[in-house]
Amino acid sequence: QVQLVHSGAEVKKPGASVMVSCKASGYIFTDYYIHWVRQAPGQGLEWMGWIKPNGGDTNYAQKFQDRVTLTRDTSISTAYMNLSGLKSDDTAVYFCSRSYDPSLGFDHWGKGTLVTVSS
Amino acid sequence: DIQMTQSPSTLSASVGDRVTITCRSSQSINRNLNWYQHIPGNAPKLLIFAATSLEDGVPSRFSGSGSGTDFTLTISSLQFEDFATYYCQQSYSFPLTFGGGTKVEI
Numbered sequence: 001q002v003q004l005v006h007s008g009a010e011v012k013k014p015g016a017s018v019m020v021s022c023k024a025s026g027y028i029f030t031d032y033y034i035h036w037v038r039q040a041p042g043q044g045l046e047w048m049g050w051i052k053p054n055g056g057d058t059n060y061a062q063k064f065q066d067r068v069t070l071t072r073d074t075s076i077s078t079a080y081m082n083l084s085g086l087k088s089d090d091t092a093v094y095f096c097s098r099s100y101d102p103s104l105g106f107d108h109w110g111k112g113t114l115v116t117v118s119s
Numbered sequence: 120d121i122q123m124t125q126s127p128s129t130l131s132a133s134v135g136d137r138v139t140i141t142c143r144s145s146q147s148i149n150r151n152l153n154w155y156q157h158i159p160g161n162a163p164k165l166l167i168f169a170a171t172s173l174e175d176g177v178p179s180r181f182s183g184s185g186s187g188t189d190f191t192l193t194i195s196s197l198q199f200e201d202f203a204t205y206y207c208q209q210s211y212s213f214p215l216t217f218g219g220g221t222k223v224e225i
Contacts, residue, residue: 004162035215045155045163045206047215061214095163103210105153105168111161 002026004096004110011116017084020113022096029077030054032098035106036070036081040092048094050102051079059102086117121145121209125218132223138194140221142207147187151211154183154192157220158203166205167192197223 007021022034036048049060051070058070069082079096094113097106122145132138142152150170157163165174167183170190180195194201202225207218 044220045157045208045217047208047217059213063214097163102213102215103151105165105174105208105210106155106163107165107168107174109162109164 002098002108004098004108006094006096006110006113009114009116011118012086014086014088014117014119016086016117017082018086018115019080019082020094020096020115022079022081022110024077024079024098027098029072030074032100033102034070034072034079035097035099036068037095037097037106037109038092039095039112040089043092045095048081050099053079083115086115088117091115091117120214121148121212121216123207123209123216123218125205125207125221127221128219129222129224131225132197133225134197134199136197138197138201138223140192140205140207140223142185142190142192142218144188144190144209144211148209148211150186151209152183152185152190153208153210154181155206155208156201156203157206163206194223 003025005023030053033050035050051058053072067084072079097109124143152170154167155163171183182193184191204220204222
């Protein structure tokens with residue numbers, strides 16, 4: 001069955017960077033886009049961007065354009081989200097999800113990685 | 120950016136109730152509207168895509184309607200496992216945006 005498995009929780013200081021990984025299994029990794037979505041405590045869902053594993057094309061929300069980098073390693077079916085210049089309001093659960101096309105819904109999600117930014 | 124507005128933000132209901140959640144977009148998004156269910160600690164789950172299409176494996180008590188700017192998610196007979204937060208999301212243009220969520224509680 002399709003699974004998206006995240007790396008473990010992280011605690012970072014303001015100004016630092018964090019990398020969250022998302023390992024895919026149960027399907028052909030390069031056939032689906034990987035999206036990253038975050039949810040701050042008590043808040044709703046916020047889309048950050050997507051990466052197309054086949055080729056590595058990316059599309060970022062303008063809000064995160066200067067601070068986020070999405071990459072992938074097709075040899076191990078894993079996508080990565082790197083967020084730099086962390087601030088306290090970056091404290092959130094970061095989810096990866098997949099879609100067959102960017103215009104379609106996200107049909108599978110990981111359980112998310114909690115990133116806490118605190119001095 | 121396209122703004123998505125859900126109502127109500129919280130809904131109190133009982134098992135067996137018919138529940139309706141609405142979602143309005145700030146501009147027309149045709150039928151590029153998806154609905155998700157999220158239970159804290161779990162992965163969000165796609166319920167409805169393209170406004171009206173039921174995702175595989177989702178119970179038929181869930182249904183979606185609408186096009187343009189106004190959309191509805193209906194649960195025909197609420198079950199215990201349906202108590203969760205529901206989000207709409209537009210996939211018409213980037214950045215993809217979500218509604219603020221509707222918490223369905225007992």
